[in-house]
Amino acid sequence: MSAADAVRQAPPRRYALVLPPGWVRIPLREGTKDALEKVLFSHMAEVPEGIARDDAMRFRLDMRRQLEKQARAARRNGGLDLYLPVLPRGGIFLMASFIVAEMPIGQNHPTPPEAVLTRLADENVPGGTATTVDVAGKPALRRSYRSVPDQEEPGSAPEAVRRIALPTRRVDYVLPVPDDPGRWISVTFSTPGDGDVDSEFTGVLVELFDAIVGTFAWSDE
Template identity: 70%
Template sequence: MSTSDSEEQHLLGEEAPPRGYELILPPGWVRIPLREGTKEALERVLFSHMEKVPEGIPRDDAMRFRLDMRRRMEKLVRTARRKGGGLDLYLPVLPRGGIFLMASFIVAEMPIGQDRQVPVQAVIAQLANEELPGGASTKIDVAGAPAVRRAYRSAFDEEQPSSTPEGIQQSPLLTRRVDYVIPVPDDPGRWISINFSTPGDGDIDSEFTGVLVELFDAVVSTFKWSYR
């Protein structure tokens, strides 16, 4: 088995920034690239992962179900792109225990220190010491290197409209958020974030919502850089 030049440099301890990253996803989750191949990825998801609709949905409603899922995924893609820097969107497309999980996370590039070289430890210290209303920041290790985990709650979700088409105001959707901020090794000024969001079962403090957060943390624990 041959290795690429960048992977050989990495194995030899030479400075070579990674070309990408890898994650192990739970069953039923998919990756939607945000920069290239987005449309093709959506088509693959709809036709390969959603051939069977969940139990309880009448056969006559199968097409409507797929169209609703397509609109939801396209809306998530638009939201991710509006935030800028997005690389990949991850979301569940198959039900677990007969229900669809309302959750997603985005891997994105972050513009930290791109105009000047800011020491990694200084950035991590600043992020870890930032006050998060109703949340907390923690220094951790990701892929064997220092990073920051930020956990908080949000009273507003860009994926949800603030009012109905008739103009009737709705209550803001409460969501649990967890962000990981990770420096790219051997590439000063480049950082990525992994941003998770879920309304859980409607109660962001419920055991079910906590399980979704734990699931995301478990996914991030599989993160590693790719040099191929």
């Protein structure tokens, strides 16, 4: 690997987030396997209501396959970290997650952040909105929209936990890395909520994500 390649592949400055109880971070650049093991066999001591005791291991193995698939896809797209809830609420696991990833914006020809944000805000977001917001004391972009799947996602879990591809509510934050021209990250949230992307329950999950991003801070530690 050349020195230039090493620079391009180095992650941005460190950041910090305050997570709600029951949420965990899965690093995607290194330590992914160990983090998944900890999540599945330490944090996930409980299984959702409706899953028989004899199906508990099968449930965890299926969850591991799903999480590994999600982690691989996120890493291929510049993912740094995957965040998800691992403790059930009222016997139900929340179907939600968000990914922090690098974005290939202006890496070869750095552009002033204000110009990039203006251009992104002007782009059409079908069925959604794009607004300029403040994150960690700096301008950023927030996009909110719906995503409709083309087909069901296959799965081998018991019917009670089989993951079906549902319409999802998505929220993206796009942030420039301070004092590092041409470096950007995204924080992308996705949830089918309770199956209705416009329901009050789904709205509460979006508000929770917005609150998490509200704790975002850059760190040199």
